[in-house]
Amino acid sequence: MHIELLAYTRPNPALNPAELSGVGDLATIWNGQSTYQENIIEYAGRVCYRSTHRMGTAPGFISARVREGHEDIIEHIVITLRIRGSDDPLRWRMLNRHCEVTQDVDGSWIVSGNTRVWLDFLRRGIATEALSVLYAIAPNVYTEYADRAESISVEPITPESIVDLSILHPAEWEGMRVTLLGYTQPMLTDTESRTHHGSATFLFEGISRACTHQLVRHRLASFSQESQRYVDLSKGGWGAIVPPAVAEHPEAKARLDEAWDYLQETYRELRDMGIRKEDARFLLPNAAETRIVTTMNFAAWSHFLWLRAVDKAAQWEIRAMGQRVLEMLYGIAPDVFAEHWRVYVEEFDGGA
Numbered sequence: 024m025h026i027e028l029l030a031y032t033r034p035n036p037a038l039n040p041a042e043l044s045g046v047g048d049l050a051t052i053w054n055g056q057s058t059y060q061e062n063i064i065e066y067a068g069r070v071c072y073r074s075t076h077r078m079g080t081a082p083g084f085i086s087a088r089v090r091e092g093h094e095d096i097i098e099h100i101v102i103t104l105r106i107r108g109s110d111d112p113l114r115w116r117m118l119n120r121h122c123e124v125t126q127d128v129d130g131s132w133i134v135s136g137n138t139r140v141w142l143d144f145l146r147r148g149i150a151t152e153a154l155s156v157l158y159a160i161a162p163n164v165y166t167e168y169a170d171r172a173e174s175i176s177v178e179p180i181t182p183e184s185i186v187d188l189s190i191l192h193p194a195e196w197e198g199m200r201v202t203l204l205g206y207t208q209p210m211l212t213d214t215e216s217r218t219h220h221g222s223a224t225f226l227f228e229g230i231s232r233a234c235t236h237q238l239v240r241h242r243l244a245s246f247s248q249e250s251q252r253y254v255d256l257s258k259g260g261w262g263a264i265v266p267p268a269v270a271e272h273p274e275a276k277a278r279l280d281e282a283w284d285y286l287q288e289t290y291r292e293l294r295d296m297g298i299r300k301e302d303a304r305f306l307l308p309n310a311a312e313t314r315i316v317t318t319m320n321f322a323a324w325s326h327f328l329w330l331r332a333v334d335k336a337a338q339w340e341i342r343a344m345g346q347r348v349l350e351m352l353y354g355i356a357p358d359v360f361a362e363h364w365r366v367y368v369e370e371f372d373g374g375a
């Protein structure tokens with residue numbers, strides 16, 4: 024079996040630490056002490072525990088999460104390999120449906136999987152030929168195989184030239200922020216293959232639990248969301264997302280503020296009575312602000328965008344979020360998202 028690395032999640036070229044110093048805590052990603060890919064994994068984990076300020080302080084953070092089974096965080100980095108001289112990838116797909124396997128015109132197999140999928144393969148004793156490549160990209164995910172990995176360096180995958188990097192800057196809308204953390208886009212010739220093997224990872228902030236509950240219904244995706252089980256209100260609390268229709272209605276807004284204050288106060292009282300966070304959180308309503316890291320391949324994003332970004336039936340908050348996603352995905356993969364873009368421009372004036 025011959026293995027060739029085609030692509031892996033790379034940083035959004037429009038993000039750089041100097042420019043991001045005032046944009047939430049995004050700049051902390053570069054405090055990570057490993058590859059950018061592992062820094063995304065650690066950041067996703069720390070979003071869950073609201074501990075991004077501790078990025079890079081615990082070298083064993085990723086391997087500890089993997090050991091304890093908190094493995095969603097290792098789903099945010101996707102690696103695509105070309106396999107020649109074996110039909111094994113067909114069996115791999117049967118064993119783990121979370122990978123994408125297609126055949127290229129020359130008969131070789133293209134296999135995309137996130138680092139969790141590849142870890143699953145290694146644990147099953149398959150795809151072991153890929154170990155050294157995987158280890159070079161995300162050593163802390165594969166620590167249990169460290170003694171078998173050869174020390175190699177992987178070539179950085181050259182980005183295609185994106186004409187206008189400004190479209191990839193974090194997008195803000197009414198307190199919501201959408202940031203493309205990274206993406207992968209193997210250089211494959213046909214659009215269908217690029218749809219299945221391309222993927223993108225976003226950070227969504229300043230959105231409600233009502234919004235993320237809709238988001239997480241999309242099953243062909245990976246999510247790492249701030250935990251209401253582990254994060255206490257005393258760590259800064261949660262804001263309430265206020266729907267524009269309520270914000271514009273003084274009486275309704277006053278009632279919402281009153282209810283929100285009452286719930287926060289009662290949360291504190293329950294905590295003072297010794298009630299655990301996981302139980303006190305039963306008081307938190309759909310308005311509770313949250314943030315979430317989300318990864319999907321382009322095929323899943325495409326489905327999501329049809330339902331949530333360019334359909335007037337979609338709820339306002341997730342639609343606004345989806346439209347920011349569409350603007351960025353169209354920027355990096357215009358052929359894959361051309362139809363969504365056409366509808367967006369025709370039906371929504373391109374967000375104008």
Ligand SMILES: Cc1cc2nc3c(=O)[nH]c(=O)nc-3n(C[C@H](O)[C@H](O)[C@H](O)COP(=O)(O)OP(=O)(O)OC[C@H]3O[C@@H](n4cnc5c(N)ncnc54)[C@H](O)[C@@H]3O)c2cc1C
Nearest residue numbers: 237239240241242243244323326327330331334336337338
């Ligand atoms: C306007 C609107 C109103 C909605 N109202 C409600 C509501 O009232 N109540 C409610 O519960 N939900 C509601 N939903 C959620 C909706 O039913 C879906 O759960 C959600 O949009 C996820 O989309 P999906 O199931 O098409 O695909 P995803 O989960 O994104 O999966 C993508 C595709 O994979 C395939 N797929 C994935 N898993 C399976 C599976 N297990 N079996 C077969 N095929 C699969 C399907 O082809 C699917 O389209 C609403 C959604 C919208 C957009």
